Amino acid sequence: xxxxxxxxxxxxxxxxxxxxxxxxxxxHFDGVHRGHQNVIRHAEAVARENGMLSAVMTFSPHxxxxxxxxxxxxxxxTPLGKKTELLDELGIDLMFVMQFDLSxxxxxxxxxxxxxxxxxxxxxxxxxxxxxxxxxxxGNAELLKELCKDDIEVHIVEPLYEQSVKISSTYTxxxxxxxxxxxxxxxxxxxxxxxxxxxxxxxxxxxxxxPTANLELDGPYVAPRLGVYAITxxxxxxxxxxxxxxxxxxxFNKKTVMPVMEAHLFDFGEDIYGKSIKxxxxxxxxxEQKFNSIAELIEQIGNDSAKxxxxxxxxxxxxxxx
Numbered sequence: 001x002x003x004x005x006x007x008x009x010x011x012x013x014x015x016x017x018x019x020x021x022x023x024x025x026x027x028h029f030d031g032v033h034r035g036h037q038n039v040i041r042h043a044e045a046v047a048r049e050n051g052m053l054s055a056v057m058t059f060s061p062h063x064x065x066x067x068x069x070x071x072x073x074x075x076x077x078t079p080l081g082k083k084t085e086l087l088d089e090l091g092i093d094l095m096f097v098m099q100f101d102l103s104x105x106x107x108x109x110x111x112x113x114x115x116x117x118x119x120x121x122x123x124x125x126x127x128x129x130x131x132x133x134x135x136x137x138x139g140n141a142e143l144l145k146e147l148c149k150d151d152i153e154v155h156i157v158e159p160l161y162e163q164s165v166k167i168s169s170t171y172t173x174x175x176x177x178x179x180x181x182x183x184x185x186x187x188x189x190x191x192x193x194x195x196x197x198x199x200x201x202x203x204x205x206x207x208x209x210x211p212t213a214n215l216e217l218d219g220p221y222v223a224p225r226l227g228v229y230a231i232t233x234x235x236x237x238x239x240x241x242x243x244x245x246x247x248x249x250x251x252f253n254k255k256t257v258m259p260v261m262e263a264h265l266f267d268f269g270e271d272i273y274g275k276s277i278k279x280x281x282x283x284x285x286x287x288e289q290k291f292n293s294i295a296e297l298i299e300q301i302g303n304d305s306a307k308x309x310x311x312x313x314x315x316x317x318x319x320x321x322x
Contacts, residue, residue: 001084001087001088001092001093001094001095002093002094002095003084003094003095003097004094004095004096004097005097005099006096006097006098006099006116007098007099007101007104008098008099008101008103008104008107008115008116009115010115010116010119010120019121020052020053020121021050021051021052021053021121021122021123021124022047022052022053022054022055022094022120022121022122022123022124023043023044023046023047023050023052023053023054023055023122023123023124023125023126024043024055024056024057024096024117024120024122024124024125024126025039025040025042025043025044025055025056025057025125025126025127026056026057026125026126026127026131026133027039027056027057027058027127027128027131028058028059028062028063029056029058029078029083029087030062030076030077030078030083030169031077031078031169031172031187031188032078032083032086032087032090032188033077033167033168033169033172033187033188033189034160034167034187034188034189035128035159035160035166035167035168036128037090037189038157038160039126039127039128039157040056040087040090040092040126041090042126042155042157043055043056043124043125043126044090044091044092046124046126046155047093047124050124052123052124053093053094054091054092054093054094055092055093055094055095055096055122056087056092056094056095056096057096057098058080058083058095058096058097058098059097059098059099059100060080060097060098060099060100061100062076062100063100063105074220075220075221075222075223076219076220076221076222077169077172077173077188077192077221077222079218079219079220079221080097080219081218081219082193082195082219096120098116105135106135107134107135108134108135108138109133109134109135109138109139109143109144109147110134110147111134112133112134112139113144113147113148113152117148117152118151118152122152123151123152123153124152124153124154124155125144125148125152125153125154125155126154126155126156126157127141127144127154127155127156127157128141128156128157128159129141129156129157129158129159130159131144131156141154141156142156162183162186162187167187171187172184172187172188172192173222175187176192176222176223176224176225176281177222177223177224177225178225179224179225179227179284179287180284181224181229181281181282181283181284182283182284184281185281185282191232191280191281191282192224192280192281193278193279193280193281194215194217194219194221194261194278194279195217195218195219195276195277195278195279196215196216196217196218196219196276196277197215197216197218197274197275197276197277198213198214198215198216198272198273198274198275198276198277199214199215199216199273199274200214200273201214201260201262210264210298210301210305211264211269212245212262212263212264213233213262213263213264213265213272213277214260214261214262215260215261215262215263215277215279217261218276223246223259224246224281225246225284225287226246226247226248226259226287226288227245227246227247227284227285227286227287227288228243228244228245228246228284228285228286228287228288228304229243229244229246229281229282229283229284229285229308230242230243230244230282230283230285230307230308230309230311230312230315231243231244231263231279231280231281231282231308232279232280232282232312233263233265233277233278233279233280234277234278234280235272235275235276235277236275240265240266240268241265241266241308241309241312242263242264242265242266242268242308243263243264243266243285243301243304243305243307243308244261244262244263244264244279244281245261245262245288246259246260246261246262246288247259247260247288248260248288261279263277263279264301264305266305266309282311282312282315283308283311283312283315285304285307285308285311286304
């Protein structure tokens with residue numbers, strides 16, 4: 001998949017795809033959850049059937065971050081690098097990253113169609129039922145159909161539901177923030193994943209018999225509920241099971257600090273400082289709590305590890321989601 005960064009107004013277009021018809025899915029697609037995948041796969045299928053290039057247009061940063069609609073948009077289910085990886089796995093040919101700034105925010109719906117979609121060679125576009133575009137979000141999916149007229153076919157995809165609730169980025173965020181990891185997995189169609197570098201911590205885990213890998217995240221990920229999780233970790237392409245504490249370490253810390261992610265990997269003793277690691281959240285075990293003694297903490301970590309091993313073993317027996 002080729003990633004192409006665009007800014008408005010479009011200037012020089014890449015000659016490698018000029019003149020080739022494009023089937024385009026448009027949206028921010030934070031999370032690339034099952035609902036998003038439904039939109040993207042439709043664009044890819046049309047491209048394959050009609051000899052077009054399949055493409056996705058996303059926006060960076062989040063439009064609501066630029067327009068000042070709340071701090072939640074400073075965190076992502078899928079920062080741009082992870083989103084790129086997921087779209088590549090879906091078999092998309094081109095990923096257009098439109099730089100979202102105040103200039104682009106002022107573009108009228110007609111300008112978006114005439115000055116962005118048509119110059120790119122878009123012949124078919126797919127959007128979700130709640131798609132909005134243009135200045136102040138005045139354009140919607142029906143207006144897009146009207147403006148595209150006969151030269152760009154528009155397909156509007158209806159929502160998917162899980163337990164009578166629409167699958168959405170908001171629902172996924174809420175699930176993670178409430179510690180409902182299994183629901184987040186269902187909505188995403190895969191485990192929630194974060195990645196970053198292993199950095200030095202205070203070294204206390206090793207002294208109590210449970211060495212941990214401290215993760216410095218490589219993007220502004222949505223933070224799950226503070227607590228303990230069963231996880232799988234990927235290091236140098238190798239999978240390791242483990243247990244993770246995400247929190248403030250109240251047993252040791254006397255003042256408020258930023259929460260940290262500490263992963264204890266089972267039967268693992270390698271030096272991985274400075275290495276990249278991916279963590280997948282498999283299940284929530286318990287909320288974070290403060291212990292009265294180190295002995296109590298050690299006993300609980302042992303219990304958490306046993307519980308994580310049990311949950312991960314049970315998860316292995318479940319059918320894979322598609």
